[in-house]
Amino acid sequence: DIQMTQSPTSLSASVGDSVTITCRSSEYIGTYLNWYQQKLGKAPKLLIYSTSSLQNGVPSRFSGSGSGTDFSLVITSLQPEDFATYYCQQSYSPPRTFGQGTKVDFK
Amino acid sequence: QVQLQESGPGLVKPSQTLSLTCSVSGGSITKGGYYWSWIRQHPDKRLEWIGYIYHGGLTYYNPSLKSRVTMSMDTSKNEFSLHLRSVTATDTAVYYCARDISGPSDPWGRGAQVTVSS
Numbered sequence: 138d139i140q141m142t143q144s145p146t147s148l149s150a151s152v153g154d155s156v157t158i159t160c161r162s163s164e165y166i167g168t169y170l171n172w173y174q175q176k177l178g179k180a181p182k183l184l185i186y187s188t189s190s191l192q193n194g195v196p197s198r199f200s201g202s203g204s205g206t207d208f209s210l211v212i213t214s215l216q217p218e219d220f221a222t223y224y225c226q227q228s229y230s231p232p233r234t235f236g237q238g239t240k241v242d243f244k
Numbered sequence: 245q246v247q248l249q250e251s252g253p254g255l256v257k258p259s260q261t262l263s264l265t266c267s268v269s270g271g272s273i274t275k276g277g278y279y280w281s282w283i284r285q286h287p288d289k290r291l292e293w294i295g296y297i298y299h300g301g302l303t304y305y306n307p308s309l310k311s312r313v314t315m316s317m318d319t320s321k322n323e324f325s326l327h328l329r330s331v332t333a334t335d336t337a338v339y340y341c342a343r344d345i346s347g348p349s350d351p352w353g354r355g356a357q358v359t360v361s362s
Contacts, residue, residue, distance in 0.1 A: 138307075171348040180340055181291070183350035192350060224291060228347030232306040235291040 139164050139227050143236035149244040150215050158210045158239045160203075160225035169229035170208045172201055175238075176221045184223075185210065215241075246271040248341050248353035256335075256360050262328040264356055266341030267321070274299040274319055279344035282315065282326045284337040285355070292337075296344050297324055331360045 140163035150156050160170065168188040173181035183192045185201040188208060198213045212219055220243060225236040252264035266280070273280055282294040295305035297315040305313045314327045328335060339356050342349035 169347060180352035180355050181349075182352070183348050186345075186348040186350075192348075222289070226291075226293075226348070231304050232295070232308075233293040233347075235293070238289055238291075 138232055139166060139230055139234050141225055141227055141234050141236040143223075143225055143239050145239060146237065147240040147242065149242055151244045152215055152217055154215045154244075155211065155213045156215060156241060158223055158225075158241075160208045160210070160236050162206045162208075162227055162229075164230075165205055166227045166229035168204050169227055170201070170203065171226045171228060172199075172210050173224045173226065174219075174221045175224065181224060212241075246343060246351060248343065248351060250339060250341050250353045250356035252356055252358070254357055254359060256331055256358060257362050258332055258360055259330055262326070262331050262335060262339075262358055262360070264326045264339055264341075264358070265323050266325070266353060267323045268343075269322070272319075273317060273322055273324060277346065279346070280317070280324045281342045281344040281349055283340045283342055283349065283352075285340065286337050294326065294328075333360050336360045 142161045170188045172185040174184050175181040184195050189201045200211050222238045222240045224238050247269045249267045256262045279296040279298050281296040284292050297303045312329045317324045336359050340352050342352040
């Protein structure tokens with residue numbers, strides 16, 4: 138299986154900050170990398186697919202980049218509703234695998 | 245707008261079979277291009293992809309669970325199901341169904357907590 142490693146595992150930030158979460162795959166996955174946001178008690182929600190494509194309705198302050206094995210999610214001007222846990226997922230090769238998650242909380 | 249909803253027992257005894265159903269509304273599960281997935285989230289919040297089913301019976305199961313998993317579809321009810329045999333405490337998790345759009349999963353159901361305990 139392809140292993141996905143996110144960093145950091147948690148970070149503290151303030152409203153208005155810009156934050157970056159990175160995700161590294163153990164093998165080449167092209168641009169088959171997706172990002173999800175999960176709020177407490179809710180199901181994960183697709184934010185970005187194919188590395189950089191925003192899902193419908195996702196604010197433009199979210200952006201993704203990368204290719205091969207190294208990827209990043211950037212949230213510019215963090216809003217109160219963005220405090221959540223973020224997961225990356227590879228869909229290059231089954232079984233699909235997820236990173237361990239990055240929790241973004243209030244500083 | 246497609247919506248998914250999981251249903252099934254919240255408590256399963258060790259060695260028994262965990263069975264969950266996902267009811268889909270707002271779209272047909274026979275529509276081409278969509279796979280229908282099960283994903284679980286362990287108590288430590290780790291997400292584990294269980295597998296998917298495509299109309300016509302095509303399935304892919306995570307090799308780590310393949311020997312214990314069966315998925316099926318009931319097109320007349322527009323729902324699909326998960327059966328996980330010989331469960332142990334490590335199968336305790338929140339189980340989600342989701343639509344797989346050739347890679348990413350969207351949308352997801354609200355999730356069903358399943359606890360394995362005697």
